[in-house]
Amino acid sequence: MIDWLSFILIPLGYGFMIRGLIAALMVGVVCAVLGAYIVLRGMAFLGDALAHAILPGVAVGYLLAGNNPAWLTIGALVAGVVTALGIGRISRGGLKEDTAIGVMFTGMFALGIALISTARSYTVDLAHFLFGNVLGVSDRDLWLTGIFGGLVILTILAFYKEFLVISFDPVLAKTLRLPVTFLNNLLLLLIAVTIVLSLQTVGVALMAAMLVTPAATAYLLTRRLPVMMALAATIGAMSGIIGLYLSFYVNIASGPAIVLTCTFFFLLAFVFSPRQGLIIRNQKGQK
Amino acid sequence: MDIVLGISGGVEHDLSRPILELKEVSVRFNGVPALDQISFQLQKGERVAVIGPNGAGKSTLFNVIAGVLPPNQGQVKVYGNIPGEHICIAYVPQRSQVDWRFPVNVADVVMMGRVRKLGLLGWPKPGDWKYVHEMLELVGMNYLARRQIGELSGGQQQRVFIARALAQEAELILMDEPLTGLDARSQEEIFSILEKLRQRQVTLMIATHDLNLAAERFDRLMLLNERLLGFGHAAEVFTPDLLSQAYSGHMRLIQTPNGTMMISDTCCGGGETEGRKERREERKEKRDD
Numbered sequence: 001m002i003d004w005l006s007f008i009l010i011p012l013g014y015g016f017m018i019r020g021l022i023a024a025l026m027v028g029v030v031c032a033v034l035g036a037y038i039v040l041r042g043m044a045f046l047g048d049a050l051a052h053a054i055l056p057g058v059a060v061g062y063l064l065a066g067n068n069p070a071w072l073t074i075g076a077l078v079a080g081v082v083t084a085l086g087i088g089r090i091s092r093g094g095l096k097e098d099t100a101i102g103v104m105f106t107g108m109f110a111l112g113i114a115l116i117s118t119a120r121s122y123t124v125d126l127a128h129f130l131f132g133n134v135l136g137v138s139d140r141d142l143w144l145t146g147i148f149g150g151l152v153i154l155t156i157l158a159f160y161k162e163f164l165v166i167s168f169d170p171v172l173a174k175t176l177r178l179p180v181t182f183l184n185n186l187l188l189l190l191i192a193v194t195i196v197l198s199l200q201t202v203g204v205a206l207m208a209a210m211l212v213t214p215a216a217t218a219y220l221l222t223r224r225l226p227v228m229m230a231l232a233a234t235i236g237a238m239s240g241i242i243g244l245y246l247s248f249y250v251n252i253a254s255g256p257a258i259v260l261t262c263t264f265f266f267l268l269a270f271v272f273s274p275r276q277g278l279i280i281r282n283q284k285g286q287k
Numbered sequence: 288m289d290i291v292l293g294i295s296g297g298v299e300h301d302l303s304r305p306i307l308e309l310k311e312v313s314v315r316f317n318g319v320p321a322l323d324q325i326s327f328q329l330q331k332g333e334r335v336a337v338i339g340p341n342g343a344g345k346s347t348l349f350n351v352i353a354g355v356l357p358p359n360q361g362q363v364k365v366y367g368n369i370p371g372e373h374i375c376i377a378y379v380p381q382r383s384q385v386d387w388r389f390p391v392n393v394a395d396v397v398m399m400g401r402v403r404k405l406g407l408l409g410w411p412k413p414g415d416w417k418y419v420h421e422m423l424e425l426v427g428m429n430y431l432a433r434r435q436i437g438e439l440s441g442g443q444q445q446r447v448f449i450a451r452a453l454a455q456e457a458e459l460i461l462m463d464e465p466l467t468g469l470d471a472r473s474q475e476e477i478f479s480i481l482e483k484l485r486q487r488q489v490t491l492m493i494a495t496h497d498l499n500l501a502a503e504r505f506d507r508l509m510l511l512n513e514r515l516l517g518f519g520h521a522a523e524v525f526t527p528d529l530l531s532q533a534y535s536g537h538m539r540l541i542q543t544p545n546g547t548m549m550i551s552d553t554c555c556g557g558g559e560t561e562g563r564k565e566r567r568e569e570r571k572e573k574r575d576d
Contacts, residue, residue: 040389161402161410168389168399174355175378176403176455177371223435225390 011248020134022142024240024258027201027210030149032236033156034194035215036229037187041167044212045098046087049105050188051195051207053083055112058129058199063119073148073196080192083108109204132203132255134244145197152190152197163187164225201240202255213262214239220269220276235265300375304367306331306459306490307352312361314347321347323514325361331458334481334491336501339511340534345494346381348511349461352492353378365459374403377452379462382444387437393447394419394432400454422453426480442473449480453489460484462493466500478504498525 011017038047057079061071083104090100116126128136137145156163166173166183173180195207202210218231243258250257271278307329314322322344329335337345350356351363354370355378365373377400397419398411405411411419423429426446436444445465452460466474481504484491492509495501501508502521510517510524512533517524 158408161399161405162407164391164395165399165402168386168391168396169380171350171353171355171378171380171384172399172451175353175376176374176400177354178403219390223390223437224392225395228390 007249008245011245016135016137017244017248019137019139019142020254021241021244023134023137023145023201024244024254025237026142026145026149027198028214028236028238028240028258029233030152030194031198031210032214032218032232033153033229034190035211035213035236036218036225036232037156037163037167038191038211039215039219040225043191044208046101047191047195047211048208049087049101050080050083050191051204051211052112053105053108054079054192054195055109055129055204056115057082057112058196059112059115062125063115072199073193076196076199077189077192079108079112080188080195084188128203129199130203130205131253132199132201132206134201134254134258137200141200148193148197152194155186155190159183159186202258206255206259209259209262210236213259213266217262217266217269220266220273223275235262239265300366300458301368302331302366304364305329306366308362308364308367309352310362310364312351312358312363314344314351314356314358320513322351322358325511325515327509327515327518329459329490329492331490332485332488334485334504334506335493335509336505336507337492337494337509337511338496338498338501338533339516343512343533345511346463349378349463349492349494352376352459353461375456375458377455377457377460379445379448379452379460379465381463382441382468385436385444385448387444389436392433392435393423393428393439396436396447397423397450397454400451400457404456419450419454422450423447425453425483426450427476440473442469442476445469445473445477446480449477449484453484457489459490459492462491464494464496466495466497474500 012021035047038044054076057075057077058072059075061068061073061075065071086104087097087100090103091097095103112129113126116122116129119125127133162173162178162183165176165178166180170180173183191211194211198207198210214232214236215228217235218228221231222228239261240258243261244254246252246261247254247257269277274280305328309325309327312322312325313320325348337348339345347356351358352370353376354363354373357371363370365376370376394416398415401411401415401419405415420429420432423432426449428443428446428450431439431443436447439447449460449462449465465477469477481491493505502525507519508517508521508524509515510529510533516533517526517529
């Protein structure tokens with residue numbers, strides 16, 4: 001017993017670990033709850049693309065104002081809006097949407113890397129943007145993550161039934177005269193904000209995992225949306241904490257450790273889910 | 288269902304006007320006409336079957352009436368106002384257009400019909416849930432209120448969406464091929480529900496490929512193929528002339544000593560074989576679950 005206790009307590013002796021754990025927990029919850037809509041609406045690729053495409057905005061903010069979260073956020077939002085508009089414009093030009101996403105996000109991502117490469121501390125900065133640096137979280141970062149993460153969750157709760165309708169039945173949303181365009185844009189904005197506040201925890205390259213994997217895991221386990229959101233949030237939070245402990249003891253990078261924990265939970269559900277897991281499906285198939 | 292709709296918007300209903308009026312409505316997709324100069328009127332409480340071959344524009348017509356698709360030309364009026372201001376029109380989608388794996392149960396889906404009445408930021412109150420369960424009771428589905436929607440049979444799924452239209456307090460319900468793929472018993476259950484809707488003075492437009500049911504069970508038939516070819520009782524619409532105009536490529540009229548005989552190829556949606564195929568696919572999906 002004593003061993004387990006010290007196993008848990010030793011990392012908590014370090015201030016950076018405590019701040020990292022709080023950040024990973026908050027980001028895990030916010031990403032997972034928003035991720036429920038991303039999974040249900042089939043927006044996984046768009047989420048991944050947006051995560052990459054904000055890089056030039058973050059880079060400009062970083063080069064101009066250093067590590068100031070406000071400027072990073074504004075830069076990311078501008079880049080996110082430019083990307084979303086670009087995708088819309090290109091797909092109206094007759095190309096399929098996933099093609100438009102592919103063109104836009106790689107172009108923006110390359111621009112971001114090009115901009116960061118002009119800085120002297122190129123490799124370190126780039127690695128932090130790409131893979132996160134959760135152990136470098138400051139107290140101010142924590143407050144900002146808490147406030148903006150809280151706003152994202154509150155908005156999702158406030159527009160719960162409207163987001164449900166536009167996701168399940170867009171025609172019903174239109175016949176009920178809901179503000180469909182506004183709601184779609186609001187959802188994109190929430191994704192962009194969530195990406196920015198997750199940047200330091202998992203980084204651009206692995207962001208999609210936090211948005212998609214916990215929600216996909218929950219989808220395999222339940223058939224009610226509120227339950228799916230709660231389960232996803234739990235899985236996201238647990239992955240953040242377990243991943244950081246893993247990173248501490250096994251000495252691997254924190255971002256990948258968190259994402260690998262998510263993936264592990266997903267595989268568990270994929271094999272053992274009582275509703276639609278591999279085992280159950282095989283048994284049904286044999287009947 | 289009085290003159291004024293609920294707190295949450297929608298416009299006042301001028302009951303002296305027809306519930307639905309179309310004036311020379313035309314729709315083109317990339318220059319290709321889908322609907323051409325459609326004009327007609329519907330009175331409150333009427334039941335109309337919309338028939339015509341695949342690609343005749345039935346779904347397009349419903350989208351225009353629902354206010355989802357603005358027409359290129361012409362006017363749609365609901366009680367004298369444009370439909371984009373109304374929340375009294377419900378669209379019951381084709382079953383193939385619904386994501387049946389979505390994590391919602393039967394009562395959740397029906398409550399969606401009340402989302403606008405609850406208003407932005409509003410949550411369902413006990414009265415709303417009571418209304419939802421009453422509507423489910425009306426279509427005989429309340430005992431399955433907590434069932435996930437993918438676990439229902441085709442007929443049950445259709446009934447849930449009718450309950451949703453009722454929860455919306457719709458006065459005009461558009462149903463896109465509600466009978467496709469259903470067995471005779473499920474079709475009969477749907478018709479007994481439609482009978483209850485008639486008592487509630489709900490106006491109905493139903494797109495169908497089943498010409499016999501259309502002729503037997505509806506007040507008027509609307510024969511559509513880009514243009515409105517006929518609109519009236521079965522005897523007025525089912526004439527050799529109009530039918531061959533509508534179904535020219537899909538059927539052939541043959542004169543026999545016993546009268547006119549029609550040979551048709553019910554391509555997609557309406558035919559018995561198609562229905563059987565759908566049921567087979569349904570069973571397969573259930574296994575996959």
